[in-house]
Amino acid sequence: MNLYPRLVIAGTHSGVGKTTVTLAVLAAFKRRGRSVQPYKAGPDFIDPGHHSLVTGRPSRNLDGWMLGEAENRNVLARASGGADVSIIEGMMGLFDGSSPVHEGGSTAELAKQLAAPVLLVIDAGAMARSVAAIVTGYAKFDCALHVAGVLFNRVGSEGHYRLLKEAVEAETGIDVVGYLKSDPTLTMADRHLGLVTAMEQQSSALYERLAEAVMETVDLDRIEALAKSAPSLPSVERVPSSALKREGTVRVGLAYDRAFCFYYQDNLDLLKAEGVELVEFSPVNDHALPAVDMLYLGGGYPELYGRKLAENTAMRQAVRSFAEAGGPVYAECGGMMYLTQSIRDFEGQRHDMVGLFPAEAVMSRATMNLGYRELRLTHACLLGANGTRVRGHEFHYSTLKSNGPLHYAGVLTDAEGNYTGSDGLSYRNTLACYSHLHFGNVPTLAKSFVAAAQTRVGSR
Numbered sequence: 001m002n003l004y005p006r007l008v009i010a011g012t013h014s015g016v017g018k019t020t021v022t023l024a025v026l027a028a029f030k031r032r033g034r035s036v037q038p039y040k041a042g043p044d045f046i047d048p049g050h051h052s053l054v055t056g057r058p059s060r061n062l063d064g065w066m067l068g069e070a071e072n073r074n075v076l077a078r079a080s081g082g083a084d085v086s087i088i089e090g091m092m093g094l095f096d097g098s099s100p101v102h103e104g105g106s107t108a109e110l111a112k113q114l115a116a117p118v119l120l121v122i123d124a125g126a127m128a129r130s131v132a133a134i135v136t137g138y139a140k141f142d143c144a145l146h147v148a149g150v151l152f153n154r155v156g157s158e159g160h161y162r163l164l165k166e167a168v169e170a171e172t173g174i175d176v177v178g179y180l181k182s183d184p185t186l187t188m189a190d191r192h193l194g195l196v197t198a199m200e201q202q203s204s205a206l207y208e209r210l211a212e213a214v215m216e217t218v219d220l221d222r223i224e225a226l227a228k229s230a231p232s233l234p235s236v237e238r239v240p241s242s243a244l245k246r247e248g249t250v251r252v253g254l255a256y257d258r259a260f261c262f263y264y265q266d267n268l269d270l271l272k273a274e275g276v277e278l279v280e281f282s283p284v285n286d287h288a289l290p291a292v293d294m295l296y297l298g299g300g301y302p303e304l305y306g307r308k309l310a311e312n313t314a315m316r317q318a319v320r321s322f323a324e325a326g327g328p329v330y331a332e333c334g335g336m337m338y339l340t341q342s343i344r345d346f347e348g349q350r351h352d353m354v355g356l357f358p359a360e361a362v363m364s365r366a367t368m369n370l371g372y373r374e375l376r377l378t379h380a381c382l383l384g385a386n387g388t389r390v391r392g393h394e395f396h397y398s399t400l401k402s403n404g405p406l407h408y409a410g411v412l413t414d415a416e417g418n419y420t421g422s423d424g425l426s427y428r429n430t431l432a433c434y435s436h437l438h439f440g441n442v443p444t445l446a447k448s449f450v451a452a453a454q455t456r457v458g459s460r
Contacts, residue, residue, distance in 0.1 A: 004080045007148075007227040008041070008111045010090035011121045012134060017153035019047050020186055020210065021121050022089040026054045027211035028220055029085065037083035039076070041107045042091035043372075043393030043436060045262035045299065049198035051089070054207050058265045062088060062114070065098055065105035065372055065415055066391045066438045069113040073233060075266060075440065076114060085227045088116060094138060098372050098415035105372060105415060108145050115231050117148035119223065124152040124164050125182060131164050132171035139172060148226045151218065152179040161217075177226075178218030186210060197261055197301075249275035250453035253292035257282035259309060260334055262299035267439045270446040276453070283338065287314040294328040294453035295319065297335025299436055303363050303398070306343050306351030320354045328382050328452040329430040333396055336425060336432035337361040341403060357425050357432065358404030363397055370395045372415040373435045375423055381409045381431045382452035383424075383445055390445060392437035429456075 009025065011018040022038075029036045038051030038059040043066060048059035060079050062072045080086045090107035097106030111118050120138055122131055131152070139147040150168055155161045165176040180186065186209060214220070252271065254263075260283060268278060279290045284305055289295070297319075302309060309316070319339075323329050329339075337343055339356040346363045353361075377388045384390075400406070409424035409431055425432040429452065439445045 004076060004086060004230070004233060005084070005224070005227040006076070006080070006086040006088060006114060006116045006230050007223065008088045008090055008107060008114075008116045008118045009121060009151075010094040010107045010111070010118050011092075012123070012138065013093040014096075016121050016123045017180070018089055018121050019050070021151060021153060021180065021214075022047075022087060023050055023054055023207060024180065024186075024210035024214035025218070025220070025223060026051060026087055027207045028214045028218070029087075029224075030055055031211050031215070032220065034084040034224075035082060037080045037086040039079075039086060039088040040091070041088060041110050042105070043395075043438070044091065045264075045436075046197055047089060048265065049261065053198040053204075057083070060265050061438070062110055063105065063438070064103075064109035064113055066393065067440050071440050072110065072113050076233075085224060087227075088114070094118065094120065095141065103142075108142060111146075112142075112144055115233060117146045117226050117230055119149045119151055119177065119226060120147055121151050121153055123154050124160070124179070125154040125156070128163055129167045132167040135168050135172050135174060139174060147174060148229065149175045149177045149222070151177050154182040155179040156182055175222060175226075177222045178214070180213055180217065183213065186213060197258070250294065250450060250456075251277045251279050251290075251292040252294045252296050252453060253290055254278045254280050255283050255295070255297045255335060256280040257284045258300070259284050259302045259305040260298050260300040260338075262332070262334065262436065264436070264438050264440075267446075270439045271449060274446045274450040276450055283315050283319070284308050284312065287312065289315075289318045289322060293456040294449075295322060295330070297329065297331035297338060297432075299333035299335060302334045302338050302353075303343055303345045303361075306345050306349065309338065309343075309353065310351040316352070316354050320356055323354075323356050323428060323430045326429050326456075328456055329432075330382060330449065331430070331432040332436050333394075333434055336434060337398060339425075339430070339432050340400070343398075356427055356430060357406060358402065359406060360401045360403065361398045362401050364399070365397055367399050368395075368397050369399075369434070371420075373412045373420065373423070374414075375410045375412055375433065375435055375437060377410045377424070379409045379426065381424065381426060382429060382449060383431060383437075384442070384448045388442065388445075390437045390439075391441045392433075392435040394435045396434060
């Protein structure tokens, strides 16, 4: 018996429409009464937010490089309990990852780790029989990978679809499960880090249109059958969700609003497993911190809400006072930017921030930083002892302009082990990283995080 029916929705390249197709399939299954567990391949925060909003179940990140095969399977086992089917949205092109010569960090690597069949999405606009050559190449490039089906996006007409379907099935024998029409109303708005966030969606109308579109032209029964064709994973034992919860022993203030909403769901769950009670607050809208033992400031779009953050002087002062008094603070990317003296946005406007670190975060579309990162601690901090290594990812369009001495708790290397700089701004019990670190790749990390908060509890 297969306890985890699962399917990877992958694309031939970035921009092919993977997210549109994935959301359409999720929404359609939900409308059919299925319980669907969503996942996102790679270190993405925005797509999982939309997955969660559509399905009502928290979407999880899976990543061959950051987490590895064992932890990816553990995450699948923990989260897929009670789900009728699990849908995993891929990243970039199917075989694109951290290197041009190996599969590390790719959707293909993840699909093999999870023994999951692949549904390949192809942008079929202005194409005909050539799609058969494309499918043949993707299906045969790696014989250990199972490309089980094809779905066409941006198809011009029913006649166009019949031509595409006949070409692929005649030449490859791989099932074509349907198509989505070329329809600009099914497109989601985006910006410099990707799509607009789920929190910014005005209504569920787009998701409903996507469900209707896919139910009209896609064989959902066949997609479900492909997911159920996945072999069993005998080495995985599902961990009951109750086993991941303890009585709350420390309270961690979680910055959560439109400016700060980038968090790995498993980071939050691993903290809860160690007894953390997460208390949400808004640096944009609230004027005082809740009664907490520690602060966790995630990433997001503080540059878009710079004026509102700057105007909220009460919250900025509250955060600084908490940190200056020795309260533990952990910040990532946007959260780190909030702790600097100011953010200078894309238009060159300067917005005052918390002022804990003597630096300004300057936005520029010409300075994108992107890639896998491993942080090696060179000083003990709330994440662990000197020498601890934690994997994560970096993606931002800002750089730090120093206005004074900055102290770092670690050094960074990329997926190939090449040095890329320092990270982990350190001040008292505050650690602020540009990198988004995934706690799942270091079993002791969540414990260290909680120990820092417990020290705060004991000092009160």
